[in-house]
Amino acid sequence: MIHKNKTSLLLAALVAAAFSTAGVSEAGKPTVGGPCQKCHTAEAGAVRGNLGKVSPEFSTLQVKAGKIVWIVKYDDKTRVIDGDKTSGAESIKDLPKNKEILVSFSGDESKPLATEVAVKQPYKVPEEQKISNDEVVKLVSMGPKKGEYTLIDARPTGAFLGGHIPTAISLPFDSFEENCSIVLPQDKDRLLVFYCGGPT
Template identity: 30%
Template sequence: MKMKPLRLIPVCLMLALLAGGCAGTKTVEKTQSLAATETVQKQEPLIYEGEVTGFSERAQSISIAIGKGEQAKVMMVKFDTTTTGLSQVAKGKAVSIAYEMRGNDAFATDVQLKLAKLPAGTTEIKTPELEKLITTQSPLFLVDSRPTARYGQSHLPGAHSIPVPLLEEKQAGVLPENRDIPLVFYCGGPT
């Protein structure tokens, strides 16, 4: 008996698929793998923001309090020789810690001080400019916003003690009526 050539085509296709697999599947797998890689690369950095509650060079760890009141929790972040910004870490400082997960541990990659943001319409002046204003006795209203006890220890000449809680409570009521002179605020740290 002779077999017709047309009947052999389905048999050959089946044998080819069994032997070599489907090429289309490999292309789909590669496309899915590339999409997954791109997703991993586009992830937002992991960041903790809060106050440093502990720092240990020996244990190579930073403890940071996140949140306020009853919602607050302390997180532990490890660091190594590749972590940048460690010179800024000190207990009580407000920081932003970028980190990455290595297994089950969070490792700090970068530490930045959290600085106060100036409100719109406010201009920052540097120390030399303020010194010049004070020494030339230029008209200004200088506000020391530190706690009263700190003001009592020492303050800039001509400064008025208006701690932040008092300013929040009384607002414009503690500021001068003359709105034509510059208001200059200073505190106990970098802003």
């Protein structure tokens, strides 16, 4: 999906991200990992990261939070929230590996027991901020100067180097804060078109 957005909205997101820091528990154990670090901070009794292995045999799941892998027990009382659907612990084994999740737990960090597992939902872009593939093709055929746009490829650098839309500039999401002032145009009214590898 391809998105367009005015610079003011982009700057608001940048400011919000700039004030977020990676979460660390009181014991120094990371509680926020991976892409979650861009938007979330530490919360007591919670760990955010990517789902690793799930072991129904031992009723445990792994959460990758930075360089640390949390092993969290779950039981029959653990709820799984996936969008507007709530289910029991039996559905944990069906969650896709590496999916971004939030695990709320009781107990201390040495023996956490999951009370709730929430699955991150894809970001929903408002219809008025979307641009069709045909519109992008038209803009690209005019070029950035005549079309008055900047096309941003937000995928990782390796994906960009493997192939990208002509006229696109690489600005990976993970390095957005560090490089946005270099890559983004000075003209705040210029059309910005972002694209990535799919829903996140």
